[in-house]
Structure formats: C-alpha cells, structure tokens
Amino acid sequence: MSEQAKLEKNITAAILVIGDEILSGRTKDQNIGFIADYMTNVGIDLKEVRIVPDIEEEIITAVNALRHRYTYVFTTGGIGPTHDDITADSVAKAMGVSIDVDERAVELLLTRLKREDLNEARLRMCRIPKGADLITNQISAAPGFKIGNVMVMAGVPRIMQAMLANVVETLETGAKMISETLEAGLPEGAYAKGLEEVDKQYSDVSIGSYPHFNTSGGGFKNQIVLRSKNLASLKAATADTQAMLDALQAARGNA
C-alpha cells in the first residue's frame, strides 16, 4: 500500500480483559499498557478497552459490542483448564459458531504432555471455536485463537506477549502514529489558551497536555504531547507550540 493510502486507512482495535482477579484488585493488569504500546508501534489505533468479569453473558455482550465497531478485538485471560476459564466458549457463542476439542490443539499439547495426562481439564484448553486459526506461543503449549476479527489470548503476560507478536504479523496495519513531546516549563493554566489555538489549526494533529507529579522532587511538571500520522503537520504544530511557549516564557521574564 502507498504511504498515502495507508494514511487514509484507519485500522482500529479494542482490548477486552476478562477476569474477576483484575476487578478484585488481586492481579494488577500488565497487558493493557503493553498492547497499547504495541498497537501504536505497528500503526493500529487502540480506541477502547473493557474489563469484564468471568461471566458468560458479560463476555458475549462485550465481544459483540467491540467486534462490530473496531477492525480488531484482542481479548486476554480465561483460556486455561479450570472451571473459571470460559472465554473460548463465550467467544464461540458471541460469534454464533460451534466449539469442540480441536485436534490441532491436542497435537500441540501432546508435544509437552503424555497422552495419559491429557485429562478432561486439559482437553478444555483444546476447545477452539469452529473456523478459528490457532495462535501459538513459544512459552506454553496451549494455544490462543483468531476467529473473524477477534484474537483470543492468554492472560499471563509472558504468554500473551508471545501470542500477540505471532498474531499481529497476520494482521493489516495502518500508518504509524508519530509523536513529539515538549516540556512545557509553565503551569497548564498559563498555556491552555495558546495550546487550544494551535490545536484548532491542525485537524490531523492530536494535542494533549499531561501533568505528572515528579516524586524525585520538583513537584508537578507538564508535558505537551503532539500526535499525528502526518510528519509535516506534526513538525509544524510542534514548532508553533514551542514558539507559543517561548513567547509566554519571555513575557514572564519581562513581567
């Protein structure tokens, strides 16, 4: 695809995190931030994230809401062998397809397990919706899967990361979002008006202002982040923003 065609094509995604343990606070999610970075790097726009409990109806509702709206949906969690792992069956129901033990998944498990250890629970990890492609990983034998535009991945970060790398290779990606970060050096309230004026001039640049507390001293600092898929616009908007900040600083110095 030409760079221009890529710019015009918006590839979007949502993440669906499935698991009571995240909602109870017992497990702190490490996947959302990782996938968000990954999407930005490959040129897919992450537009929404949901976290839902291990309840079939909740998973089905969320999968259907997200898959009809975005190019891709990435789910994490709930594909192990225990009774609370209901993601595969729930996704099959959401997609309206049947699900059964998949021989390809059985073969994968048999590379690490003896056949006599392949009990009912472990066979649960081989339940794959009809028509899905497997997503393998180098860490554990049990696969995730891709059905339609839904990628079903493990919740354990190391396994999820391996699955993500493998499946993203098979997906369409768009123009990469590029960004510039400026240290404002001023309170937000001092530059908010000027920043809004720059923002209005560039429809293809998204500009945000982010205060953060510097725990190693210095109190609050503000960063301005400019993001665009168009390098020329990004450079122009960044220069305008810097000029606006410089003028404010100079006015302060003279006050």
Place this chain on the structure above:
Amino acid sequence: MSEQAKLEKNITAAILVIGDEILSGRTKDQNIGFIADYMTNVGIDLKEVRIVPDIEEEIITAVNALRHRYTYVFTTGGIGPTHDDITADSVAKAMGVSIDVDERAVELLLTRLKREDLNEARLRMCRIPKGADLITNQISAAPGFKIGNVMVMAGVPRIMQAMLANVVETLETGAKMISETLEAGLPEGAYAKGLEEVDKQYSDVSIGSYPHFNTSGGGFKNQIVLRSKNLASLKAATADTQAMLDALQAARGNA
C-alpha cells in the same frame, strides 16, 4: 445495617478511565488497580472497567451505559484546564444538566492563585455540572465532583487517590469480600476437575485458579483464590479445596 442486611445488599461500581494518553500507551494507567483494591477493601463490588478516548460522544455513551447499571461510577482523567479536558462538560451532557463556572470551585482555586491569574483556562477547571457536590483533595486546589451516582476524579494518581478517599466516605458500602489463597503445588490440569466440584458445592464462594510465572526461578506456579462475603462458607470451601489438593499430592507420591 445488620451484617445479614449488608450481606444481602450488593453495592456495585464501574470505573471509566478517560484519556487518549492511556490508549496510546504513553501513560500507563495506575488508577484501575488502586481503585479495584480500594473497592474490595470497603465492600463495593467492582464489576466493569472501560477506557475511552477524549471524545465527547464516547464519554457520554460510556457514562450512561455504566451509571444505569451499577450503584456507582468512578471516572478518572480529563478535568484539567486544557482543551483536551472535556470530562466535566461531557458528564453534564450525559446527566442532562447544565454546566457553568461554580463559585465554590473558584473559591478553592483562589486559596492558591491570585485573582488576576484566574484566566479563562483556569476557570475551565471550575466548570461543575448543576447540582453536583465538589470532591476536594489535599494535593491540588482544583476539585472533582459527584453528581448523582457518578464520581468525577482527576487522572493524576496522587490527586485521584486523595479524591477517592474523600468521596468514598460519603458512599454506601456493602459486606466486605474476604479471600483465601492456596498455593496449588500442582499443574492446573491436575486439579481442575476437583476444583470445579468444590466450586459447585458453594454457591456463595467464587473460586479462581491463577497461573503466574515466577521470574526469580521455579517457572509457573498456580494459586487458587477463594472469595466470599460469608466467612463460614469461605472456610469450608477452603478446607475442601486443601483436602482435594492433599489427596492429589498423596496419589502422586504413591504413583
């Protein structure tokens, strides 16, 4: 409220994280895990989380979906002075109320700012929907607010945490969820069937099995977490689970 009445009353909540910077991966969310722990500790069941971009329509849709479904909604992010801070106006629209500069908020800002520095951008932080109560915090002058069952808080973790502590004091809370954690010492596939049998016996205990990778050696380990608001049920289910694991271990030892 009696302990029995508390047990029967389910207080639920959702979190709505608002911000492009989380979806782009630039900022890693630190608020979801903190609020999740906080809710568990005070006896509120966190049932859903959504992350949406700084787009008015997205915020309105999410606020309305969540506020009609759960006892409380906690939002984080988007209440600063810059053009991308659109949470207060979006929440006002979702609730169908007007919004304007609020004199109580102006008074708060004037405790830290001179009146001549109270420019248009800073007054933006004083825009509070009609009928809302302010949520103050000890870190910054700008307040959050509570309108109906929606609590609007800052995105900066230190400020959010101070607001959360202040507002939760005014909310109704339920029975505290209590939990027990067992080290399985066995592969998930070995105890999944036994665990499902215990789970079926206790309708008021939620049982999950969580593999995690021990980076300091030992590879994968599995923890079984039992959660309930009923201490007697929790103790009985925990004892049954431990007995089930012990029997499996003994059988392994004899094999």
